[in-house]
Amino acid sequence: MPVLVGIVEDHPAMLFGIVTILNRSGGIRVAASGATANEVARRARRLDVVLLDLALSDGSTPAENIRTLQCLAASILAYTSGDESQRLREAVRAGASGMIAKSDSLEVITASVRRAAQGQVVATTEWAAVLDANRRFVAAHLSPRESEVLSLYASGETAEQVAQALFLSRETVLDHIRRIRAKYAAVDRAAPTKVDLFRRAVEDGLVLQPS
Numbered sequence: 001m002p003v004l005v006g007i008v009e010d011h012p013a014m015l016f017g018i019v020t021i022l023n024r025s026g027g028i029r030v031a032a033s034g035a036t037a038n039e040v041a042r043r044a045r046r047l048d049v050v051l052l053d054l055a056l057s058d059g060s061t062p063a064e065n066i067r068t069l070q071c072l073a074a075s076i077l078a079y080t081s082g083d084e085s086q087r088l089r090e091a092v093r094a095g096a097s098g099m100i101a102k103s104d105s106l107e108v109i110t111a112s113v114r115r116a117a118q119g120q121v122v123a124t125t126e127w128a129a130v131l132d133a134n135r136r137f138v139a140a141h142l143s144p145r146e147s148e149v150l151s152l153y154a155s156g157e158t159a160e161q162v163a164q165a166l167f168l169s170r171e172t173v174l175d176h177i178r179r180i181r182a183k184y185a186a187v188d189r190a191a192p193t194k195v196d197l198f199r200r201a202v203e204d205g206l207v208l209q210p211s
Contacts, residue, residue, distance in 0.1 A: 002029040003117040006043075006050040006074065008065065010035035010057050014102065018051065018079075018109070025110040037065035040072075047072045048117040051079040051100060054087040061208075062087050063094040070095075075116040088127070089205035098122025142183060147206060149176040154194070154201035 005022055007030060009015040019030045032044035036058055040050065050069050054062045066076055078084075078091045078099040088099065098121050100112050112122045142150065145166075152162045153173070163173045177197075184191045184200055191197045201207040 002027050003113060004029060004031040004044070004046065004048045005113060006031060006040045006047040006069075006072065007033040007079075008035075008037050008040050008050065008056070008069075009033070009053045009079065011053075014053075018102075021106055021109060022113065025106075025113075028110060028113055036060065037068040041068050044072060047074040049113050050074045050076050051113075052076055052091070052096070053079050054084050054091060055081075062091040062096070066091065066094040066096060075119065077112065077116050077122055085126070085129070086202065086205055086208065093205060099124060099127050101126075142180060146176050146180050146183075149173055150180050150197065150201050151206040153177060154198040155207050 005028060007015060007018055007022075009018065015033055015035075019033060022028045022030050031047060032040045034040045034043060036056065037052070037060065040047075050072065052062065052065055052069070056065070062078070069076060075098075076091070076096045078088055078096050079102065080088065080099055081102040091099075097116055097119075098112065100109055100122065101124070104112070116122050148166060149162055152165055153159065157165070159170050159173045159177070162168070163170045166173070180197070181191050189200060191200050198207065
């Protein structure tokens with residue numbers, strides 16, 4: 001049975017190129033492709049591997065797209081160009097199992113797809129660096145609720161607005177923020193001001209850096 005691959009890529013020429021490369025490789029077949037994760041999820045019942053462009057023009061985030069693709073039970077590979085460490089961090093936390101650079105050779109791309117289809121992590125130097133940075137985030141031991149509070153608060157919401165969005169009291173939100181600051185300080189990533197909290201949230205992929 002061939003390795004069934006899906007590709008989420010909204011650049012027509014890039015999509016044509018990667019589809020051609022993979023379909024000409026023995027034992028690999030592109031079974032679904034599209035400009036959005038929703039298109040690929042609709043067009044396939046089962047895939048072994050999905051290559052996911054992390055910077056799509058529809059404004060979707062890596063985490064949103066990985067959640068959309070989870071119904072396919074496929075290994076997700078970040079398909080990247082340039083410096084996308086922030087989006088890679090988000091993809092790591094959402095469950096991606098490795099990455100392929102768009103500039104990689106045919107041999108590297110096909111070998112990476114085959115490894116991912118076997119359930120292996122597709123590790124690169126850049127991927128290892130992202131994982132290392134992500135471990136710094138994990139070391140802070142933020143709970144899911146604390147991550148939600150931080151992502152909203154660091155994005156510019158007031159404590160009152162965060163409380164309303166998450167159905168919490170303002171005092172509870174402030175307690176979360178105090179614990180978040182303490183946890184970051186404990187791993188030498190102090191965030192005494194709201195600007196510092198924004199920087200930490202950007203570093204850990206909880207909010208996007210303004211372009």
